[in-house]
Amino acid sequence: MSKGKNQQIKETLHPRNKNRERYDLSALISVNPELSKYIKPNKYGSDSVDFSNPAAVKALNKSLLKYYYKIRYWEFSDKNLCPPIPGRADYIHHIADLLAENNLGVIPTGDIITCFDIGTGASCIYPIIGVTEYCWNFIASDIDPKSIKSAKNIVTRNSSLKNRVECRLQKNPKNIFYGVIGREDKVDLAICNPPFHSSAEDAQKGARRKVKNLSGKDSINPTLNFAGISNELINAGGEYKFIQNMARESKKFAKNFCWFSTLVSKQSNLKGIYKSLEKLEAKQIRTIPMGTENKSTRIVAWTFLSEEEQKEWSQTRWGARLI
Numbered sequence: 001m002s003k004g005k006n007q008q009i010k011e012t013l014h015p016r017n018k019n020r021e022r023y024d025l026s027a028l029i030s031v032n033p034e035l036s037k038y039i040k041p042n043k044y045g046s047d048s049v050d051f052s053n054p055a056a057v058k059a060l061n062k063s064l065l066k067y068y069y070k071i072r073y074w075e076f077s078d079k080n081l082c083p084p085i086p087g088r089a090d091y092i093h094h095i096a097d098l099l100a101e102n103n104l105g106v107i108p109t110g111d112i113i114t115c116f117d118i119g120t121g122a123s124c125i126y127p128i129i130g131v132t133e134y135c136w137n138f139i140a141s142d143i144d145p146k147s148i149k150s151a152k153n154i155v156t157r158n159s160s161l162k163n164r165v166e167c168r169l170q171k172n173p174k175n176i177f178y179g180v181i182g183r184e185d186k187v188d189l190a191i192c193n194p195p196f197h198s199s200a201e202d203a204q205k206g207a208r209r210k211v212k213n214l215s216g217k218d219s220i221n222p223t224l225n226f227a228g229i230s231n232e233l234i235n236a237g238g239e240y241k242f243i244q245n246m247a248r249e250s251k252k253f254a255k256n257f258c259w260f261s262t263l264v265s266k267q268s269n270l271k272g273i274y275k276s277l278e279k280l281e282a283k284q285i286r287t288i289p290m291g292t293e294n295k296s297t298r299i300v301a302w303t304f305l306s307e308e309e310q311k312e313w314s315q316t317r318w319g320a321r322l323i
Helices: 025-031 033-038 054-069 085-100 125-134 145-157 200-215 238-252 267-279 307-318
Strands: 039-041 047-049 114-118 137-142 165-169 187-192 257-264 284-291 296-303
Touching: 025 033, 025 054, 033 039, 033 054, 047 054, 054 085, 054 125, 085 125, 085 187, 085 257, 085 284, 085 296, 114 125, 125 137, 125 145, 137 145, 145 165, 187 238, 238 257, 238 267, 238 296, 257 267, 257 307, 267 284, 267 296
Parallel strands: 114 137, 114 187, 137 165, 187 257
Antiparallel strands: 039 047, 257 296, 284 296
């Protein structure tokens, strides 16, 4: 977006990520004047967004969605998680590349692809990016009725999302696929950003670290700059337990999905996740590195389909002609 000497490429982001260049604040303010209230000089004297302020982060994300993705309405409670757009977009682009491997290197696009978003949240962010970038269809689930209502409202208020995103309430918080995915459903991939923290205390410690990193100030009771209600951030046993449950349940839906995937924030969790997937007899397990400017993470993807079954899937659903 920015030109000349101010241009900075975020090399860690996916090449197709629209957020790789330094933010053009003038352009973003032009589509969302509210953002101007949150611009201030950083320690280098350049205008920047106050990333320690939740309201500033939300205003920036609204601007990015309007400027890049033509999303005119994106409203939800300030108590809900406000996701960072660049990282969410990276997940979608990397998982699109994974599908391309089953399609002669070409990313399958349009309504031939159905993606299941586990825990879509009030912001409905993954469906927004997936629909905008690749015209995929989405099944978006959540255990919180208020989040589902909010996501439905975002879909209804943006014409580009209509008839592309179906929001389904998961009535049993212990289940992931049961209750929202039918036995006859065929879904090309599942994506998930699992709750990261194992307890409220753990979440508060994480918030303190993040606020200190962003502002340089210690805070006893900080407001997390991306907000988030408890079920969005906290799961007994943290992300490791959540992913283990997801993996076990995915086995029961082995023939309904081509690929399952999830973000894994803690590298220390990988060994146990791999072991579980191997025990469940996953045919392929893939780890896809991801990273923003100040954080490294990864996607773990798995399938229970053999190579022959994957070929049949792509030929039947995507019209791929594979040798």
